[in-house]
Amino acid sequence: MNLAEMKQSHKLLGTFNYHLGQIEKGYANRSLYVNLSTNTFAEKPITELMKQKFIGGRGFGLKLLWDGINDHTKWNDPENELIIAPGPIGGITQYPGAGKSYVVGLSPLTESAMDSNVGGYFGPFLKFSGWDALEIQGKAERDVILFIDGTTGTVTLEEAPLEAVNSHILIEQLTEMYAESEEDKVNVSVVTAGEAAQHTLIGLLNFSFYDTRRKAVRIKQAGRGGLGTVFRDKNIKALVIKSIKIRGDLNNPHDLAALKKVGQKMHKEILTLDDSQCKMRTLGTTHIVKIMDEYDLLPVRNYKFGSDPNAKNIAHAVLLSKYFNLNGHDECWYGCTLSCAKVINSYKLKTGPYKDKEVLVDGPEYETLSAAGSVLGIFDPEFVIETNFYCDTYGVDTISFGTLTAFVMECYENGVLNLDITGGLKLNFGNAEAALELLHQMAKGEGFGMIAGLGIRRMKKVFIEKYGANPDFLQDIGMEVKGLEFSEYVTKESLAQQGGYGLTNKGPQHDEAWVIFMDMVNNQIPTFEDKAEALFYYPMFRTWFSLVGLCKLPWNDIVPADNHTTAEPAKVPEHVQNYVELYNGVTGSNIDNNELIRQSEVVYNFHRIFNLRMGFGTREYDKVPYRAVGPVTLEEYDSRQDRYDGQLKEILNIDIEGKTTEVKVQILRNYREEQYQKLCDAVYIRRGWNSNGIPTMDTLQRLGIDFSEVVDVVKKYA
Secondary structure (H helix, E strand, C coil), X not given: CCHHHHHHCCEEEEEEECCCCCXXXXXXXXXXXXXXXXXXXXXXXXXXHHHHHHCCHHHHHHHHHHHHCCCCCCCCCCXXXXXXXXXXXXXXXXXXXXXXXXXXXXXXXXXXEEEEEECCCHHHHHHHCCXXXXXXXXXXXXXXXXXXXXXXXXXXXXXXCCCCCCHHHHHHHHHHHHCCCCHHHHHEEEEECCHHHHCCCCECEEEEEEECCCCEEXXXXXXXXXXXXXXXXXXXXXXXEECCCCCCCCCCCCCHHHHHHHHHHHHHHHHHHHHHCCCHHHHCCCXXXXXXXXXXXXXXXXXXXXXXXXXXXXXXXXXXXXXXXXCCCXXXXXXCCCCCCCEEEEEECCCCCCCCCEEEEECCCHHHHHHCCHHHCCCCHHHHHHHHHHHHHHCECHHHHHHHHHHHHHHHHCXXXXXXXXXXXXXXXXXXXXXXXXXXXXXXXXXXXXXXXXCHHXXXXXXXXXXXXCHHHHHHHCCEECCEECCCCCCCCCHHHHHHHHCCCCCCCCCCCCCHHHHHHCCCCCCHHHHHHHHHHHHHHHHHHHHHCCCCHHHHCCCCCCHHHCCCHHHCHHHHHHHHHHHHHHHCCCCCHHHHHHHHHHHHHHHHHHXXXXXXXXXXXXXXXXXXXXXXXXXXXXXXXXXXXXXXXXXXXXXXXXXXXXXXXXXXXXXXXXXXXXXXXXXXXXXXXXXXXXXXXXXXXXXXXXXXXXXXXXXXXX
C-alpha cells in the first residue's frame, strides 16, 4: 500500500487553528492541551509563576501533570497525561547539546511521576511551532496521529488505521507523508513507540531527526519508566510536527551575542581536546565499557561481577573497526560538535519479523552495550546490535530489558523458574538466542515475554505468589528501586552511588547522580558529610539540565585543559559558568551558580512530594536491593575474597580465621546495610528533609513552594 492510500484512509477527528506568535526570550508563553477522549484542544497560558518556579522542561511537565490528575489516577486511566517540554534554552544552535526535551507522565513501572530525557528534533520544533509544552490527556478509541503544523498554525487529530506501528517503518512513512520534498524532511519530526510498548510496561518513545548526509530518518529514545506504554495505551500511533526552517535566532534570546561568545569557546574546546579526552566525536559513549571493566564497575551476570575478560568484544575498538559509520551527522540537534550519536548502516538482521532485512541502527551507546551484553553474560557485538535495533523499533527500553532479563536468568539458574514456566526458553546467562526470543515474545504479547515485560517489581510478586520463590532472595537480586530497573553500573564499592540510585525521585537512573568515580576511584568524598554534599549538589545540578533543555554530556565529558587546577574539578566550574551565561543570555535573567541550584531544588522537592501524593516518597522506598550494596551469594564473595576479607579485618577489626564464607557474608552485610542507612540520614538532612525522607515545611517555605495543595500532601505524612 502506498503513502497516498494511507493518508487517504485517515479520518479527521478534530482541527485546531492558532496564531503562530513569537518566542520571547526562550518562551512561547503557552502550552497546547489535547484531549484524546473528546477530540478537543486548548491553549493554556504559561504564567510568570510557572516560569519562575518550574522553569521549563521537566518542571513544566511535573506541574502540568500535578494539575491534570487526581490522587487516585493510575497510569492507564484516561486522566493520566503525557507531557513533552523542551525548556527555555532548548533549541538554541550556538551551544552543544541544546536539543533536549523531557517527557513526563505517570509511569506503569513506578506508578508515580516519571521524567525521561530525549534528543532529536521534536522538542525544539515544538517550541518553534509556538508551544512551551504539549499536554496530552484522555484515550482515543482507535489509533490516532496528532499533527502539529508549525508553518501554518494548524493542529489536526486523525485516525490512522493503515500505517505500521513499529518505529523504523512508521517514522519513514510519516516523514515521507508530511514532508513536501526531500529538502523538507529535515523540518519534520515524529514520535513513535512500537508493538512491544503495547504489550509490556517498559515501552519507550522514539523521537526522530533527519540525517541529511545519510539521507535517513534516525531516532533518539525517551527510554525510562514505560512512557511508551502510556503512549500506546492512549492509542497514539504517532505525533508528527513540522517546523519552519531552523535559524540561530528563533529562540529570540535576550543577548544573542553572549550565546555566540560562550558557544564559540565551547566548540573550540571540543575540537581541540575531545581527541585526547573521551573521543566522543569518534566513539560516542562506547568508550565507557573499557573504563567500567577496568574499574570493576561493568555489570556482569545480573550485577554479580564488575568485569569479564570478554568485555573487550563489545567495547569501542570492535564497534569502531567493524560497525560504526562515521560519514554523516552524528549530532542529534544542530550545533552539537560533541556529536556522540553513532550509527550502524546496513546491518543485516538475523532474527525476528525483519530477518535478512538491512536496517540502520542508532547506537549502541554504553548503557545498551551493558544491558544487551555484559549484564546478560553475553559478549557478542552482533547480538547487542540486533537487540538494540529490535528494542528501538518495538518500543522497549534497553536498560529495563537487559536488567529484567538478567534477573530472569539468575532466577532460572537458581531453580525459581524452569522450562515449563518459561515456555521452553533456556534462560541461562549467555543464551543470546533465548534472550532475543524473549524480546520477540514481548513484541507479540505472547509466552513468557508477557510476564517478563511486567518489569522486575511485578515479576517478584508473581514468582513469590505463583511459584513459591523465596522473597528475600528475589529482593536481594532484583535490581530495581521504586519499580524502575537499574541502569548499568555496579555500585558495591561506592556507598555514594548506592545513594545516587536509591535516593532518586524516579528510580535508579544515572542521569540524576553519577558520583561513582568521585567516590570509589578518586576518593574525593570520604565522609558521610562529603557524600551527602555530593548527593545534594549533583542531583540538583543535573536536574537543571532537565529544566532548560540541555544534554548533560557537554558538561563533563569534555573539560577545559586546566580544569584539574580548579578548586572543585568534579564540578567543572568553567562549564557551570557557561550555563549561567547561557540562561541569562536567553532569558534576560541575572542568576548565578547558586541560583541555578536553587531553581533545581524547587522542582526536585516538588517531584519528591509528587511521589508522596501518589503513595510513595518516604524512606522505605529509598531502599536498594542488597546486590547493589554487597555480595549476596558465596560466589560473589569468593570472586573478590581478598578485597572483602581485607575490609573485614582492616575496617571492622574482625578476626576471620576459621569463619565460613556464609558468616563473613553476613557480617559484611550487617555493616554495609548500616552504612547505607547512615548515608540516608546524612542526605536527608542536607536536602532539608525529615528522617522519613519528606521535605520539611522550612524547606518548602525557603523554596517558595508552600502552596496549599503541596502543604496538604506533606501534612498527611507529618
